[in-house]
Amino acid sequence: MIGIYNNRYQVVIRLYALYSLIFFIASLLIECHSAKEKEITIRWQNRRAIGISIPKGFIDTIDADSLEKQLSVRLTNQKTAIAGQYQLGDGTVIFEPLIPFTRGLRYVVWLNDKRLGEVSIPALDSNDRPALLGIYPSQDSLPENLLKIYLHFSRPMRERQSQKYVTLLKNNNDTLSGVFLDLQPELWNPDRTILTLWLDPGRIKRDLQPNKRLGAPLQTHNRYKLVVTASWPDEQGATLEKDVTKSFVAIQRDSLSPNPKKWTLLEPKSGSLQSLDVSFSESLDYSLLTETLSVIREDGANVPGRWQSGEEEKLIRFKPNNVWQSGRYKLRIESRLEDLAGNNVNRLFDRDITRKDQRATSESFTELLFKVR
């Protein structure tokens, strides 16, 4: 009997121990969970750390009006409070700095002199890199009075870097200095994926001092290599995977304006979605090409569609959104369309005003007619 009682007693004790263990683990879990809720967390937007949330539990004692006076966020190694805005959220205080937090840096939240906690902004994944999609003009023979080079990146890049990361080598040997115009701010498209680099126009324009003293940046028959160094950072600090180069040879000066009358048009068929192919006898400006052309119906309405340049910018294709209707059409070319040397349809880049054959004209556009049958 005593034995049975003892056994039962032992079972009860064991059960108690088990219950206690379960209770302990459960409390631990709950505790861990609530600890997580008490952490300072990062607020993200478009992969940028735009703010942090500080649990209200951290700062119960202060009222909403004095948040800015008593709370501060600082870099770990700095005493300066970061400028930004504090807002009361649901159970948290949100701090948004004027610019996003920087990846790879650590920040500390202070309540007066009391350290509330620290957040670390994770660095980007090492495979998360921008790419240089293209260098334009894509042709490998370029006129010695080439005016512009475009660099097209896969995502927004950091500005004011081109002088550091773009070099031009002559005959695979000499690094040329002063070839590109040092323009600050640089000329980027609005989403900062396409950069325009000007070859120093002071050296291209005849009879200006830089041209007289240093000559044109490029000389006919020489070989050049444009090198874009891999360490160019994008807006978040990630760099290109590898150096990108473009080799080309300089050919004779281009002293003629683009002449649409010499272009050839491959007419599409009625009822089809075929592209209208426009071929030029020369390469034209990569950036202006897709913006300066339009197709217009006989009644004056624009034909909606998409332009895409190809074959070293010697050709452009217009793909209509809807099938072609038979009839007469106009291809309108804005006069600001340029060739590689900055000569546009109306005038040469560098015009000799003493020559009658180099007079500038002033039409806004010219038109070529074509039929769809």
Next chain:
Amino acid sequence: MKRTYALLTVACAGWLLLATTTHSTRNQYGLITGTPEIKSINALTFGPDGVLFIGDGKSATVFAIDTKDASAIDKAAQVDIKNIDEKIAALLGTEAKNITIQDIAVNPTSKKVYCAIQHSDGTPVLLKIEGDKITPVSLKEVAFSTLALTNAPAEDAKDRRGESLRIASISDMGYADGKLLISGLSNQEFGSTFRSIPFPFTKTQDQASLEIYHAAHAKYETMAPIKTFTTTEIKGKKYLLASYTCTPLVLFPLDELKAGSHVKGRTVAEMGSGNSPLDIVTLKKGNDSFLIMANSNRPVFKVRHKNLEAYQGALTTPVEENFATAGVDFVSLPLTNVIQLDKLDDSRMILLQRRSNGSLDLWTSNDRYL
């Protein structure tokens, strides 16, 4: 009792004055309260009564902002901040390599320094500097007006004259005689997008967009973008003194700059090859005026105004000189790597300079450079 009345009268007068001032400011310049959508800050310049013009190249728009910083002071305080980029970076919670100082402008009334910053992701920030104190300027709920720098050609665009280029960036702005002068750069075409816009901005756009040419030795003519400019007076006549991206310094009579006109300037100097002008200001010492010009690849240049007045020719033959400059005589000041400068008062300027030890300092010059 008398004292109470006196106090009440003063208070009422003060309130009335304040009320009318605020009211008249809004009326005078047509500003309304709100939050301007500023996407980038390329250039800053002050207009009347603490109105700050912000040139936003990204959205091809100019904003006029009432800074409410319009109390005049007699003597401007010196500004001297060493490692200003690191101090600004700490205030913004990042490292100096991630920010750039786009432009600085001194409020001519309060003499406070305003500074435009751009973060590496493109976010713009406006800061105010007083002594060694740097504070952000809020652009939320401010009195402002905007003007879009339109690209559209005129309705009857048979003639391209007067049609402007698509702006990618604003290279310089200035305010003179009730007009905001803007030079813009296009990322597609190498041309001038100089405009003269009356302020207050009006609904009907009155943007004189100009085709400004300069000619090399009266033979080769090009339309080129202006990098920086200032306005100046020569023998009682007002001129625009503009420096081009391809280095010539060119004078244009201001009254000839009219919309649609084809204006050709007189080249008075060339500033050497491989160099890009950054900022020009005019300072005075006694009866002498000087143009001070910061350059990307040369020291700061100084030109005596009298020489500019005396130089009546246009640059016709290249002059071989040590600094590869020609035309009006320039003096190179012992100031190198000056990135920005603006006029603090008649004889002093503030300079943003990269020192030989690598430190980027904002400091105030005295008149010993004049």
